[in-house]
Amino acid sequence: MARNVLKPFAVAMGGVVHAFKTQRHMRFHLYAVIVSILIGLLINLSVREMVVLLFMISLVVVAEMFNSAIEAVVDLVQPTYHPLAKFAKDMAAGAVLITTMTALVVGLMLFLGDGRWEEISLIIAAQDPQIRLAPRLLLGFFVLFALVVIGKGLGRKGQVFKGGLVSGHAAFGFFLAGVVIFVSKNLAVSLMAIFLAAMVAQARWEARIHSVFELSLGATLGGLLAVVLFAI
Structure with a gap:
């Protein structure tokens, strides 16, 4: 009797373990879960704030598992290319994207807190209108995109959006992490930004799109640009 009661739980846990082993995005989300909880404990979030944080985290993980399940079923039913199969996969991936972006916004609001948001608003408002955050951020995106394209052109492999001498994903990831560090001036938020970029x-x-050297070049490029635009 006890074995029958525990069997569904064991099957469910097997699904979680399988997703963790086979889906790299699932591993990323679970790592983010651990880091988010540790940061929440570090900055002494209230019980209500921790409940909100855990709820948003669970939504992201559940959305990723549904996405993986839908992809598996679609591949089983339609192993060859079909527009409807692509549509189903794209919709599932879009659901994960929306859930993840919402969770990131909620997490940042919880980690920064009301006082920190007011402080950042005062800092931005006190700056010269010509060098406020948004223009510098847009300038950084354009400059970084140009530098990444040039860097990829210097290599002998890859395309603008995949592969190449300089990793664009690493460059933009560490550029945004640098922006968060210099604007928020919050240790917990800064550590989370660096973790996400990493x-x-x-x-x-892991996808064998870039080598460690190419990723390091991209990360260095993005980090240095953030220093130039937001720290000097």
Whole structure:
């Protein structure tokens, strides 16, 4: 009797373990879960804030598992290319994207807190209108895109959006991490930004799209540009 009761739980846990072993995005989300919880404990989030954080994290993990399940079923039913199969996969991936972006926004709001948001607003408002955050951020995107394209052109492999001498994903990831560090001036948020950028780079390495050297070049390029635009 006890074995029958525990069997569904064991099957469900087997699904979680299988997803963790076979889906790199699932591993990324689970790593982010651990880091988010540790940061929440470090900055003493209230019980209500921790509940909100855990709820958003669980939504992301559940969405990723549904996405993986839908992809598996579609591949089983339609192993060859079909527009409807592509549509189903794209919709599932879009659901994960929306859930993840919402969770990131909620997480940043929780980690920064009301006082920190007000402080950042005052800092931005006190700056010269010509060098406020948004223009510098847009300038950084354009400059970094140009530098990445030039860097990829210097190599002998890859395309603008995949592969190449400089990893664009690592460059933009560490550029945004640098922006978060210099604007928020919050240790917990800064560590989370660096962790997310590192996970983006790790995913590109795991997919064998870039080497460690190419990822390091991209990360260095993005980090230096953030220093130039937001720290000097």
